[in-house]
Amino acid sequence: MREVDIHELDDRLDPGESINPGSAHILTSGIADLGIRLDDRQLTQFARFHAELVDWNSRFNLTRITEWDRAQSNHYLDSLTVALGVPASVLESGRFADVGSGAGFPGIPMKVAFPGMTGVLIESVGKKARFLDHIVDVLGLDGLEVRRARSEELAHESGYREGFDVVVSRAVGPAQVLAELTLPFCRIGGLAVLHKSRSAEDEVEASATAIEAMGGATKSVIDVSVTGLDQGKTLVVIEKVSGTPGRYPRRPGMPAKRPL
DSSP, X not given: OOOOOGGGTOTTSOTTSOOOTTOOHHHHHHHHHTTOOOOHHXXXXXXXXXXXXXXXXXXXXXXXXXXXXXXXXXXXXXXXXXXXXXXXXXXXXXXXXXXXXXXXXXXXXHHHHOTTOEEEEEEOSHHHHHHHHHHHHHHTOTTEEEEESOHHHHTTSTTTTTOEEEEEEOOSSOHHHHHHHHGGGEEEEEEEEEEESSOOHHXXXXXXXXXXXXXXXXXXXXXOOOTTSOTTOEEEEEEEOSOOOTTOSOSTTHHHHSOO
């Protein structure tokens, strides 16, 4: 597998940026632990994604991490750890929702790595949603939709409510809040996969009431150990075992203000 030079891909990239231009070694080494292989086209998409992220970030605050090596680890590789909690059949052709997508994590890396998936990136902040629209177009990510919306409202819309095989989120917040924002999108039998930055056993235990109220049950808490990724990463995998009552999620802001 040849390495991709990001300078081949986007001449708008500031040459002063601290980027290792000829190497995606952190990403390619780490995904081997996840059982993922990326071809040259997919590596090119990741490099182009990064170039666009750096460019837009010079004008809008999308992320604190723009250096190429750190982004490979903290953005792209970390996003792809969802593969540890999602069945291969879903990664091949399932439908996903990314709640609070921000600059596109984990949804954009998921779509690049698993092109047979379809999905929606949900982001309420206008400048971030515009960036996501741009990236979907630039990378040619067919079957990936961007919705500028509050998840509390979108989860009540037909076609989105209980319409996804897997719902992911790297958004910052306690598990009981994220459970209310993600599980209403899950079909029965589907999964919510939450990225957490530390051991989440106590947090999940404290969230049992909220998870059950949304029709979920904790399936597993996975301590992530992947080459090139900082230690202390955890995935919380919640299975949707019954329907979410119609009153959930509550109106925008309420899940965070008054966690169940």
